[in-house]
């Protein structure tokens with residue numbers, strides 16, 4: 001099994017970035033990139049950081065009893081999860097395919113999990129009023145699925161990718177993910193982020 005997880009031998013080792021981002025980097029993005037570079041977060045660190053932010057919003061939603069507060073965290077959870085999902089699919093999963101021998105198969109499973117564990121349930125959840133009796137059961141069901149997916153990414157897929165990348169490649173991929181996330185619409189209340197993810 002381990003033998004199939006080796007890094008692909010390829011002459012082109014540059015981490016690619018969505019073409020829509022090239023030549024279109026604002027000062028804000030540049031500042032973020034500089035910060036990210038300064039902190040030197042590798043891709044696994046950045047993914048784990050995203051996951052822990054998403055988990056924090058989930059915990060705030062289920063521990064709150066104030067509907068207004070829950071709606072505020074619902075919007076933040078929705079936006080963070082949607083843009084993380086978009087970023088992974090545009091930047092990280094292509095890297096899995098590129099650098100790992102069995103990357104295509106890993107990505108096929110990850111995309112399938114995104115579809116069922118994230119997109120379908122998130123679309124239902126984002127439009128739900130916090131006073132709806134289905135509100136908490138819906139987010140809990142979403143979280144149960146998502147938690148498994150997150151664990152799988154952190155301990156297997158992204159860990160394998162991290163092992164296959166040089167430090168520089170990992171840092172560049174991490175910056176590319178952060179830049180891509182900045183371009184995902186933030187008007188989550190109207191469903192922009194989820195629509196982008198779906």
Ligand SMILES: [Fe+2]
Pocket residue numbers: 085088110114149153
């Ligand atoms: Fe994912």
Ligand SMILES: [Fe+2]
Pocket residue numbers: 047051084088150153
């Ligand atoms: Fe993830």
